[in-house]
Amino acid sequence: MGACWSNQIKSIWSSTTVKTSSEARNDKNWSGSSSKVSSACTIPQQPSRSEGEILQSSILKSFTFIELRASTRNFRPDSVLGQGGFGSVYKGWVDEHSLTATKPGSGILIAVKRHNQDGIQGHKEWLAEINYLGQLYHPNLVKLIGYCLEDEHRLLVYEFMPRGSMENHLFRRGSHFQPLSWGVRMKVALGAAKGLAFLHNAETQVIYRDFKTSNILLDSDYNAKLSDFGLARDGPTGDRSHVSTRVMGTHGYAAPEYLATGHLTAKSDIYSFGVVLLEIICGRRAIDKNKPSGEHNLVEWAKPYLTNKRRVFRVLDTRLQGQYSLNRVQKAAHLALHCLAKEPKSRPSMDEVVKRLEQLQVRGGTPGNAM
Numbered sequence: 001m002g003a004c005w006s007n008q009i010k011s012i013w014s015s016t017t018v019k020t021s022s023e024a025r026n027d028k029n030w031s032g033s034s035s036k037v038s039s040a041c042t043i044p045q046q047p048s049r050s051e052g053e054i055l056q057s058s059i060l061k062s063f064t065f066i067e068l069r070a071s072t073r074n075f076r077p078d079s080v081l082g083q084g085g086f087g088s089v090y091k092g093w094v095d096e097h098s099l100t101a102t103k104p105g106s107g108i109l110i111a112v113k114r115h116n117q118d119g120i121q122g123h124k125e126w127l128a129e130i131n132y133l134g135q136l137y138h139p140n141l142v143k144l145i146g147y148c149l150e151d152e153h154r155l156l157v158y159e160f161m162p163r164g165s166m167e168n169h170l171f172r173r174g175s176h177f178q179p180l181s182w183g184v185r186m187k188v189a190l191g192a193a194k195g196l197a198f199l200h201n202a203e204t205q206v207i208y209r210d211f212k213t214s215n216i217l218l219d220s221d222y223n224a225k226l227s228d229f230g231l232a233r234d235g236p237t238g239d240r241s242h243v244s245t246r247v248m249g250t251h252g253y254a255a256p257e258y259l260a261t262g263h264l265t266a267k268s269d270i271y272s273f274g275v276v277l278l279e280i281i282c283g284r285r286a287i288d289k290n291k292p293s294g295e296h297n298l299v300e301w302a303k304p305y306l307t308n309k310r311r312v313f314r315v316l317d318t319r320l321q322g323q324y325s326l327n328r329v330q331k332a333a334h335l336a337l338h339c340l341a342k343e344p345k346s347r348p349s350m351d352e353v354v355k356r357l358e359q360l361q362v363r364g365g366t367p368g369n370a371m
Helices: 065-071 123-133 166-171 182-200 256-261 267-281 299-306 326-339 348-357
Strands: 042-044 054-056 080-081 087-094 108-115 145-152 153-159 216-218 224-226
Touching: 042 080, 065 087, 065 108, 065 145, 065 153, 108 326, 123 145, 123 153, 153 299, 166 216, 166 267, 182 224, 182 267, 182 326, 182 348, 256 267, 267 299, 267 348, 299 326
Parallel strands: none
Antiparallel strands: 042 054, 080 087, 087 108, 108 153, 145 153, 216 224
């Protein structure tokens, strides 16, 4: 599988125009898309990247629905890896060299995301996922292997991430999810930051728009990779300072100026990164109604403690049990506070975030080791 992704993905554009749906016309950043793939390697394209055209990518593999159904044991419940707004993600199998779908237990594992027709996301998000992950390659972005588009069936096929999401490791309890050490948490934060920095520095800037712990997936060595690009958007071009969109995302992570105006910039992602970094430090969800009154919103509750070096430890995840450097905790808290600045211009760039997180890294260790 790795050989398919060793180089930057190249794309070829055709001049085929596509239709516009009424739903897409409501969003200034989208025109419509055709409902069928014109060849085995042709995918409808987000027109903001090339107006009214479709992408032809020879890298992505076209799977049949029958293949993926067999690969996932007929989408059995015990094959489910996770669920989201688009639908469920199933564990499946493909041949390591040909990527042909194989019988369960034969070949290598993949993750198959199947669209739920009753879900809150649909064809548009499916297209966006292909549009971005079909063109972009970076070690900290999950790899898209292929897709399936047959009649009403819309599926996406990804590399398998054996340790699941960062959300599970931070917030789920049980023997399968050991408390992550400080060192591993900072490693994950750095990997995710590098992924965002890459998107922000791309030739055509990409604003991720849905950065959260459930979209940070981990490989066997706890290397972080960003997933789920359904809400991503191209950044502003020319003399524009922002992109105007419908307000979308996950409650608790969105930047206040984006919620108020719908004006989206790369600084919106940086605010979301600050929320996630705070979750990593505190071991608490961005929004948790099960907490005592006054502690439901993590940012509102924790911010006063982050400004005081002596009080920051009152919000630190108790499961860390002293396995950290006081100096590193303070620096991480200060970085989170910087990302959460109310004024977007006061927030750091993702390049600066990466540099500061690199200074907080520690060597070696496993989830339960002191770091």
